[in-house]
Amino acid sequence: MNRLLPAPRLTLATLHLPASGRIARWLCVLAVAFPCAGFTASADRDVDEKPWQEIAAQLPPFPQPENLIPFFVSSASDNKFMIDGESLSVAADGVVRFTVVIISPSGARNVSYEGMRCATGERRLYALGRSDETWSKARNDQWTRIGENSLNRHHAALYKDYFCPIGTFLRDADDARRILRSGGDPSLRQH
Structure with a gap:
């Protein structure tokens, strides 16, 4: 008779890494898997759009x-x-x-x-x-x-x-x- 055993639970202790190391590893995996598209889009926009620059105003003759x-x-x-x-x-x-x-x-x-x-x-x-x-x-x-x-x-x-x-x-x-x-x-x- 085959009995189903419950699936093993993954805990921080079973991964054999300190908690901070596991979090850092997951963050690295996420960073590689999902590159920052927003960063590259804003970088491209900065190259294409120059900041506004005002021309120096010259005072005109007094109005007549x-x-x-x-x-x-x-x-x-x-x-x-x-x-x-x-x-x-x-x-x-x-x-x-x-x-x-x-x-x-x-x-x-x-x-x-x-x-x-x-x-x-x-x-x-x-x-x-x-x-x-x-x-x-x-x-x-x-x-x-x-x-x-x-x-x-x-x-x-x-x-x-x-x-x-x-x-x-x-x-x-x-x-x-x-x-x-x-x-x-x-x-x-x-x-």
């Missing part, structure tokens, strides 16, 4: 009244918002650079030279205009996320309605001036 192009920001603001058409550039680094002029109802005037990255939804302040029509380098010139707020609503308007509407890429400064003069992308304008 005849070159200012008004743009709509919001009916909630009495300020006048304008871009100096001569300062507009669309560079190979993907940054739209421009001088913005904001005039309050009392006549106060703010002038700044800025950049906008459509790919990341960020903006950068390069310089502020002085009353003697010279530039002062911005103290905080880091890239910051463009937010939808009442204080800096003109950045959101330029981003969403003029320079970076969904599916639209500016080819050059002439394209940016044309879009500004036409009032932006009519399908994205909110009335």
Whole structure:
């Protein structure tokens, strides 16, 4: 009469290896059996994709009244918002650079030279205009996320309605001036 015996149980003691040695051996077996596909894919991607490099911005001449192009920001603001058409550039680094002029109802005037990255939804302040029509380098010139707020609503308007509407890429400064003069992308304008 044949009886079935229970299968032997493998325990750490039956393998005759210290516990740490068995774990290390299994880890080596797994590493050889399943190579890190994620590592090689990211290594290939790093070779193909170069990190973004910003081109050094050159300050433009101070804006002249005849070159200012008004743009709509919001009916909630009495300020006048304008871009100096001569300062507009669309560079190979993907940054739209421009001088913005904001005039309050009392006549106060703010002038700044800025950049906008459509790919990341960020903006950068390069310089502020002085009353003697010279530039002062911005103290905080880091890239910051463009937010939808009442204080800096003109950045959101330029981003969403003029320079970076969904599916639209500016080819050059002439394209940016044309879009500004036409009032932006009519399908994205909110009335």
